[in-house]
Amino acid sequence: MPLSKADFAAVWLTLELASLTTLLLLLIGTPIAWWLARTASRWKQPIGAIVALPLVLPPTVIGFYLLVSMGPQGFIGQLTERLGLGTLTFTFSGLVIGSVFYSLPFVVQPLQNAFEAIGRAPLEAAATLRAGPWDTFFSVVLPLAKPGFITAAILGFAHTVGEFGVVLMIGGNIPGKTQVASVQIYNHVETMQYAQAHWLAGGMVLFSFVVLLALYSRRSTLRVWQ
């Protein structure tokens, strides 16, 4: 296999990035999705639209705004500098933040669908049994929405693995820190190292196929995600 140490480092970094991003997205995405599924507020549609923005925006737009806002003159950059964290561009943490934005709708939307599908009845039943809101959430909502959580995690993870444009804009291509697999493929193609590019690219195709196959097999048996 013609893959180098840097290639394996890139693959490992990609998996680390996708895992951490997925974990954060489940934590952040659950309250957002819950609110979107339950609220009657007039802010529901605008917030829903903002969450969905990364679906339609080119990643370069997200990357460009992140580069500017996380830089020393940007508001995120000034905040992180004041907190003693330095600027986040060209760092792994910066990529995680970028990926959270980039993959947000892929986690929030399946969760929202799952929460909406539960309906009012189970919650009202729980309330009559004097379950508190947290108890209801953990013993009624979580088990019922479990397929939604699995779908959200798979989509969030896979979409982050496929991230390229955002990383290109804010990563700086540092081996072991910001050089993820998709960027490494780009580098190989640029420098005419087609053998390495093929190994990595082929691996990505296989990975994506397996993930989607798993997703679709689940869908046909469980029918949770319309």
Add this chain to the structure above:
Amino acid sequence: MSCSIFRALFTAMIFTLNSPIQASEVQVAVAANFTAPMQAIAQSFEHHSGHQVVAAYGATGQLYAQIQHGAPFDVFLSADASTPAKLEAQGQGVRGSRFTYATGRLVLWSATPGYLDGSDAALKAMRYRHLAIADAKTAPYGLAATQVLAKFGLTEAVQGKLVTGQSIGKALHFIATGNAELGFVAMSQVYQEGVLKSGSAWLVPAALHAPIRQDALLLKKGADNPAAAAFLQYLKGEQAAQIIQSYGYQL
């Protein structure tokens, strides 16, 4: 009502399609460092010749790969001498059409005024978090930058601070947004009429790296295109030379 609008549109479309092409078009692949002078040259050339210029900008290595895979360019303005030579040897270019249109100057630039004092002191002091360069594998200015670092014995020391843009344009972007405190770019990107446009800079002595000879090549696709021949002729001429020099290149 709407029917007549459609008819008008349709007529306009047919008319446009049938109207004879007055001037030819030349598609030029241009190394990113030459973006600003190319825009000026293209405008002046279009004005004088009546031909149209369509320019695509990118890293030299990237453009090389595109040309090899059949990109529809007539002319290639490279940031080095070896890539056009390679293309000519591979039969992608017209033999004997290769010439040096400019010799580039490397500059260490910071968006912060006063950060660089016209010397290499700040580079050697290493009180920066990020030093931006273009990818040495695809961009000749990136290669020149690594040669400068090697000459100073800084190659190992800056390893953790180096951020790499895919082209010299991306490296400039990293520095201009303040994400990298300083970095190596082309003089043409930050100087105009011999004056630094903003920030602070150190003009790297040409002796510190191999000369950045930038060669042009007429590609096979443009061999019979009169606009391509006219453009190359114009590029060799006095007016283009003035523009090229005003952006800090030598001829």
